[in-house]
Amino acid sequence: AQKVTQAQTEISVVEKEDVTLDCVYETRDTTYYLFWYKQPPSGELVFLIRRNSFDEQNEISGRYSWNFQKSTSSFNFTITASQVVDSAVYFCALSDSYSSSNTGKLIFGQGTTLQVKP
Amino acid sequence: DGGITQSPKYLFRKEGQNVTLSCEQNLNHDAMYWYRQDPGQGLRLIYYSQIVNDFQKGDIAEGYSVSREKKESFPLTVTSAQKNPTAFYLCASSLPGQGIYEQYFGPGTRLTVT
Numbered sequence: 001a002q003k004v005t006q007a008q009t010e011i012s013v014v015e016k017e018d019v020t021l022d023c024v025y026e027t028r029d030t031t032y033y034l035f036w037y038k039q040p041p042s043g044e045l046v047f048l049i050r051r052n053s054f055d056e057q058n059e060i061s062g063r064y065s066w067n068f069q070k071s072t073s074s075f076n077f078t079i080t081a082s083q084v085v086d087s088a089v090y091f092c093a094l095s096d097s098y099s100s101s102n103t104g105k106l107i108f109g110q111g112t113t114l115q116v117k118p
Numbered sequence: 119d120g121g122i123t124q125s126p127k128y129l130f131r132k133e134g135q136n137v138t139l140s141c142e143q144n145l146n147h148d149a150m151y152w153y154r155q156d157p158g159q160g161l162r163l164i165y166y167s168q169i170v171n172d173f174q175k176g177d178i179a180e181g182y183s184v185s186r187e188k189k190e191s192f193p194l195t196v197t198s199a200q201k202n203p204t205a206f207y208l209c210a211s212s213l214p215g216q217g218i219y220e221q222y223f224g225p226g227t228r229l230t231v232t
Contacts, residue, residue, distance in 0.1 A: 037223075046223075050219075050220045104212050105151075
């Protein structure tokens with residue numbers, strides 16, 4: 001069965017600290033996609049990144065970076081020099097079984113609540 | 119601007135009443151999804167639709183119904199059969215009906231049933 005685990009329920013940091021959010025996934029598929037979303041207090045989920053299973057290059061976008069390691073089934077998200085506006089719930093998600101259903105469905109982790117204090 | 123709208127943002131209903139949540143998108147996306155989020159929980163899929171006039175049950179479809187008569191619209195009805203309807207409901211859409219693409223979300227509707 002496919003599964004996404006975000007073991008960190010809540011993280012609290014002080015502004016300007018770096019913080020890494022962990023995501024571990026389980027899948028039997030060889031082709032799959034991973035996603036990160038941000039849910040600010042307003043409630044709307046904001047798409048951050050999509051990564052396919054054949055692309056293990058790390059990605060950097062401003063203060064955000066993602067580390068995809070197939071060997072450990074992890075897709076971790078790091079925020080450098082955190083800011084108060086980064087305070088939100090962050091979700092990691094995995095595509096549903098690509099080979100069998102191809103439905104576009106996503107499987108979400110439980111989310112990590114990040115609080116950045118001034 | 120293109121996007122997904124959900125209305126209303128807050129909805130209050132008495133127990134035993136059916137209620138319909140609106141979801142409209144002008145992104146020309148084929149696929150649409152409904153999720154439920156409970157406090158401190160992740161998102162659970164209720165229903166999804168990959169094409170007009172077709173939809174499938176998600177993981178927690180009991181007590182809910184949907185329709186997909188237009189590409190732009192995917193309303194969700196929470197029926198009186200849903201035992202714990204109070205929750206935050208999120209609608210999403212993605213570009214094709216087939217394949218794996220990122221989903222874009224609406225602002226959500228917070229439903230309270232008393």
